[in-house]
Amino acid sequence: MSTPQQLPFTQAQDDAIYQAIRGEEERQSEGLELIPSENYVSAAVREAGGSVFTNKYSEGYPGKRYYGGQQFTDQIEQIAIDRACELFDCKYANVQPLSGAPMNVAAYFAMLEPGDTVLGMDLSHGGHLTHGHPVTHIAKIFNFIRYKMADPDTGAIDYDHLREMALEHKPKLILAGFSAYSRELDYKKFVDIAKEVGALTMMDAAHIAGLIAGKAAKNPFDYGFDIMTTTTHKSLRGPRGGMILVREDEELAKKVNKAVFPGLQGGPHMHLVAAKAIAFNEALRPEFKDYAEQVIKNAKAMAEVFRSHNIRMIGGGTDNHLILADVYGSLGVTGQEAEDVLDEVAMTLNKNMIADDPRKPMDPSGIRFGTPAITTRGFKEEECRQVAEWMVETLKNKDDKTVCERIREDIRSLCQKFPIPDQFFE
Ligand SMILES: *Cc1c(COP(=O)(O)O)cnc(C)c1O
Helix, strand or coil, X not given: CCCCCCCHHHXXXXXXHHHHHHHHHHHHHHCEECCCCCCCCCHXXXXXXXXXXXXXXXXXXXXXXXXXXXXXXXXXXXXXXXXXXHHHCCCEEECCCCXXXXXXXXXXXXXXXCCCEEEXXXXXXXXXXXXXXXXXXXXXXXXXXXXXXXXXXXXXXXXXXXXXXXXXXXXXXXXXXXXXXXXXXXXXXXXXHHHHHCCEEEEECCCCHHHHHCCCCCCHHHHXXXXXXXXXXXXXXXXXXXXXXXXXXXXXXXXXHHHHCCCCCCCCCHHHHHHHHXXXXXXXXXXXXXXHHHHHHHHHXXXXXXXXXXXXXXXXXXCCCEEEEEHHHHHCCCHHHHHHHHHHCCEECEEEXXXXXXXXXXXXXXXXXXXXXXXXXXXXXXXXXXXXXXXXXXXXXXXXXXXXXXXXXXXXXXXHHCCCCCCCCC
């Protein structure tokens, strides 16, 4: 496994927490992490995240703070901003959002007035909770309407329908982005439709930011998107957190800053801003391009295996890091059963609704899995095909203890061959 963290003070002072951290280290190291929104950060990112910056209050922005003692916080935040702009080829970045959900709330308030309409991707077709799910607070403030895939078996968005909805509802904002969608979007179509109805365009790149940064996926800014939000802890391989990027509009960038602080948040988490800066620097390295490309190659290799077993995939396969498989429709195993039995053999992933799912959210038809974490571990196509074969074998033999135990052992030895790295290059 990655070098165990030095924890002498925790060990001496708080045994319960010490044991839990050690347990989690072991769990991460001996099992396969297939949740597509998870990854392993470098030891340097962990160090900065555990640094003395956690002690510091720094409400405001570099050069304009409400507290003294900011010579070093100003440095790290400016470095993080500059690196983020270089990475995503844009002019402005706010690196303070505490996480993905507040980042999107701040972005909406930077662009919208209460009651304004947002056209976003249907949640059951891959969109995210923070894109206006009725259970969220923001769904009470803005009016969210939805577009869908034309055909869940190919994954293509129905852009004609999107345009019709935009013409009918006159949204102020057209939202792209997803957490359970496996195909590349046609960003130009979004921008053209937005121009036609006078809307702004926002990409929530939380899932694929690492692929965009690594130039393995298209950059929405190249097609004229106004704003991009992203978490930093998924494929981008940084600490938990969010950020908001603005392509070129200075007024919009100012509104974003105000919307993050004082609009929504108080003091930024400067230890995590420092860790973000380190992660961005890692992502600027040429090696990160190889990583991003490999993430996609690995996902495609897993999709091939699922296809060879005639397991239906929403979108028919993948262009990115994730796969959404209809295990109930194809194998008669529910999403919850699949999640449970795969967890038992140390393959961690999540159950997921599929488009027009006949089942319920707590036990849906699908599972969602992806390759960012196992690629960080060093897996190539060969290992990924093997993992996919084990997944299918486990699902087909879910009640056979002998098969499951053998697979659990094979996974343990594969994990030992591919320890989680502390750093990704010399
Ligand atoms: C993960 C995710 C978020 C929310 O991120 P949190 O850090 O969990 O709050 C927002 N949008 C999308 C598309 C995501 O995938």
